[in-house]
Amino acid sequence: MAAVTGDRDRAQLILIGGLALAISFVAIALVLNSAIYTHNLASRYDGGGDDATTFARDARAGAGAALDHANGAGGSYAAVEGNYSEAIGNVSEAFGRSAAVSGRLVSIDHLSESRGVRVVDDEPGGSDFRPANGSASSWYVATDATVRNFEMTVDRTSLDDLGDSFDLGSLFGLFGGSETPFTVRFEDGTDTYLVAVYADEADDEVKVQVYEGDDGSGTEVGTCSVVADTATVEYAAARVNGERCAPLEALDDLGGSLDVRYDYPDSAVGSYELVADRLVAGEDAVGPFVSAVNDRNFGYGCTDGGSVFNGTADPGPHAVPALYDTTVETTYESADATFTSEWRVAPDERTVPTAPRIESFVVNDGTSGDDQFDLSWSATDPNGDPVSVEVTFVDSDGDTETFTAPGTVTLPTALQGDGPYDVTITATAGGESRSVSERHADDGTSGPVGCPT
Template sequence: MADLNRDDRGQIILIAAFALAVTFVALALIVNSAIFTENLASRGETAGSDDALAMRAMVETNAGYALDDANRYNYSTDSVRDEAITFAVNNTSMQTEQQQAMTGTLVNVSYRPGDPGANVDGRRIAQNSSTGDDFTSTSGSANYVVAEDVTRSGIAGENATRAFVINASEIDGSNNATSFEIEVRDDSLAASGNTNTWQMHIWNPTGDVVRVVVVKNDGGSVTREACEVTKKHSFVRIDVTGGTVAAEPCDALGITSSGENMHFAAGAPDGPIEDYKIRFKNATAMHGNYSMVVRGSSLLNTNVDEGALGITPGDPYWTDAYYEITVEYSYDTPNLRYVTDIRVAPGEPDA
């Protein structure tokens, strides 16, 4: 080993100390960058962060449109559905980047169907009548299970049914006893029990008035909430998971003024990852059409036809679908870099 004098050794120590300092600064920058990326949603003081979050919301909305269209029109196989979503997401990415390029902002959105967690399987259930058919099963039953083994993810705030919309052309029931009912219950519960259930009743008490009553039985604690809306057209649109009736907010389908969660399936089942089933009761009292997307449903029953082709008009049917997808979003400016995954599940209420 070379014999180093005191000055040489001092210089080496200084160089080593400087290298360590640079390393620590770099590590601090990396950590701070990661923390900033994770917490951008709660910070608005950084230049451009509001724009990044606004663009994020726009991307999520457009990706939701892509998902819904693929589920409805490109349902034959997963690969066909993936191709349709990828094309639409890439188109969104190109348009947003072109719009932002003049401001020095780079925006990129990508959907990678082969990545773990990029999509979650589900089923789309629909009845597409345009002639006012009722909501009975394929065999004409008025009381039946529409979907079973609907599986919650177990993640707080996530449901397992989304985009459940009814377009009612006629409502025959005139009171609670004769109303059309949607019931959600734990898969393990007998049909006669009401504990851990969510029940929605819809009827027409008079004239053009539509009344909605929801009863939630959460472990024996019962909450009842109602709303009434006067329909403005020949039909009324009831967004069951979106919480509106004729485009007006309905407390019976959302968060009440007292903070009670009445969203679809709230309180049923009693566990965050328990399976539940969806039942229709007195389905002859409701006419029009409906559709919904459910997560992980096996639909092992003959009440709903398999496939959309060759079915009897007015009969309910199901097709394979994605309940949710994940897209990667990045937003870059000279002063800001924001990269995150966006979970896309349009029309999903709180759990």
């Protein structure tokens, strides 16, 4: 019996040892699983943050597409704003459905917008880049404005064939000669850049050359080219047919508000568009933007010169209501965190507007007597600074009078009977100013004359 008892004791010891070892393995496994679980939680949290960042980036791109869609659909400011609101709702819903599959909640909400103007010439089949009032060797498309989404498409066979070794600097002193390539001039009041678009037919290329300066002492920045029958030039994105064009990146050195001018606009056929942070006054396209551009082109002389824009009608260049930028709020919710952010949406923008916007400016012949005018205006500042406004009348003798409050005003004796009057509104905020000038008559004329006609 003693032998049997000893065997049982050894068996129990082996069993107890095995159980202890098993418990040790389980404990080790629990520790390892706990570490893995903790790492997974951290990874999911980090991933959630990354996903939130990715969502915010994609949401801004979606909002930008909605903005371009609404501007392209056209119509009044109310119509554009309505189309954008609907489009951003559709974008938010699409993102929401996709995120719900992964157990996340996302949304994009429209908060605010800033009105602007869209300049476009998209006549079917293309047209040259001359203004609506006929032939011109050069004309300003936009003046004293921040510009975004500026792009054009040109037909290679319509461009001047200047070969492979053309130097834009050689043009100075040769204006009116045989070398007259279509050129876009950018001016910020201090610096000037020229962008010539021409052809090299020997290689079936469209070439884009950038030149810094406005005379022969300037500097050629560089030239990029693309083999194509048509070429799309994106000025802010610095691309030609979707490919990087490094010389166009030099335009980033320009300041905020620009004058944009076309030289030799009959040397190219195609289409173009841009969005500027000035306004028109409704679907008739009369308003601060058109008046400022006409003034830049004609120097108040719009009675004889007409307008460079065709109202809102096709064909030809026209200026239509648009949204310059918008602000959206993005919200991302997961099991681990919630992220909410505000984003400004302004696709293909080179610089952010800082100058005040003159949203409306109306000068009408007064009804109470000779030499009276009814003045009204609206101006805002993108930075929220208070805006001060002055309206100055200059008669044909050069006498002036300035008013700072809207309403019915009576010109002083020195100005009476000496019309028409060049009327300039200047809005100032945060140390920056913007002006719009128009020419108006006194009694005997119904409504404004000159700019606009």
